[in-house]
Amino acid sequence: MSGSNRTLLLNRTMSRRGALRSIMGTVAASAMATVAMPLAAMAAGSDDPIAQALQGSIDQWSDGFDAASSGAASVRTLAPILSPDTAAAVELAIQRYTDIVSRGGWPVVPGDKKLSLGMRDPSVVVLRQRLIVSGDLADGLGQSETYDSYVDAAVRRFQARHGLPADGVLGRSTVVAMNITAAVRLGQLQTNLVRLRSMSGFLGDRYVMVNIPAAAVEVVEGTRVVSRHTAVVGRIERETPILASKIYQIRFNPFWTVPASIIRKDLIPLMQKQPDYLEKKHIRIYDPQGQEVPPTAIDWTTDQATKGYTFKQDPGSFNSLGTVKLNFLNQYEVYMHDTPEKSLFASEERFDSSGCVRVQNIRQVIAWLLQNDPAWPRERIDDMFRTGETLDVAVKPEVPVYFQYVTAWAMSDGVVHFRNDIYNRDGIGQIALQ
Secondary structure (H helix, E strand, O other): OOHHHHHHHHHHHHHHHHHHHHHOHHHHOOOOOOOOOOHHHHOOOOOOHHHHHHHHOHHHHHHOOOOOOOOHHHHOOOOOOOOOOHHHHHHHHHHHHHHHHHOOOOOOOOOOOOEOOOOEOOHHHHHHHHHHHOOOOOOOOOOOOEOOHHHHHHHHHHHHHOOOOOOOOEOHHHHHHHOOOHHHHHHHHHHHHHHHHHOOOOOOOEEEEEEOOOOEEEEEEOOEEEEEEEEEEEOOOOOOOOEEEEEEEEEEOOOEEOOHHHHHHHHHHHHHHOOOHHHHOOEEEEOOOOOEEOHHHOOOOOOHHHOOOEEEEOOOOOOOOOOEEEEEOOOOOOOEEOOOOHHHHHOOOOEEEOOOEEEOOHHHHHHHHOOOOOOOOHHHHHHHHHHOOOEEEEEEEEEEEEEEOOOEEEOOOOOEEEOOOOOOOOOHHHHHHO
């Protein structure tokens, strides 16, 4: 090939790639990572399906494997869910989703195969169309059967908006979320607009918000989120309540006083099967006079254990509250706390508690709560986790805390978020029938 021909071919190739990058600007411009295939990796071997696709022909560049592929970053924002701007953004989202519904919604994505980057399948065309309708994929990229990095970026963006692991893989959970109809999503937006308007007033210069359906915590200062935390909230039969209160105390290395509901529903059945359960869990029993009694003094075939007895678990790494507890007054006797079961935070569905809220990296929340108290620098907080000393520390001034139930919201940048209606409070069944 002559030098001029090589130059012409290179210019055509770069032109194609440049055009695709321009089309994808709105999807990938703010992506935080890239899976662009280095040239060395392309030539690494014929077992790599991406390398095969890239090496097939120059025209194969149109499948977009050189695109940035992490769309999750583009849905992140420092704005809190309870921002004064959220309700207005939801109103705009309602207009947009009303238009989507009027146009017939979006196509149903086949769920018979798990698809990921580098694969080819006819259902990828349907997937592309679905992502275009919801704004996760740029219009004009809806025909190829290749699961390229444009699709990967769009799927990650969709997953992040729906609280799913943003791995870019079209698996069961992602397909289920995609196939919830546009009419149902519109109904969620309308329902949550009422909730968000009710919380649109001044919430405090500093506050903590737990979004129950998202199983997530926002720590807010001024108009921005200073940290977000994965949470574990109440299971379906033991819901975390909606409430507003103020955090007044941090209890380091707490005893856990077992609630009567857990004694009745959990401890009595467990003791019938495992008579040494309380001993293994370091739980002591005290009679109404405050005297410790042995487990053998209780008739576990009856409800005697609920008649005036107090069950307390010793502090320690085994304690159900972990190493710290945040106290705030409320009629439900719930609180926020650490947990020894850190693996729960990695679960996709984190609805596993008896109503209280377990907080990942709660040490960061404590440092924020005490940041204006010169007696509690970060080093002393860290020491409390090491020493195991039980100590109550007052939070001054008290910090507002809100437990809310928000399954759909939108931000000022136009990104719309949805979560599962885990407690069935949205009336999704009725919305679906309509």
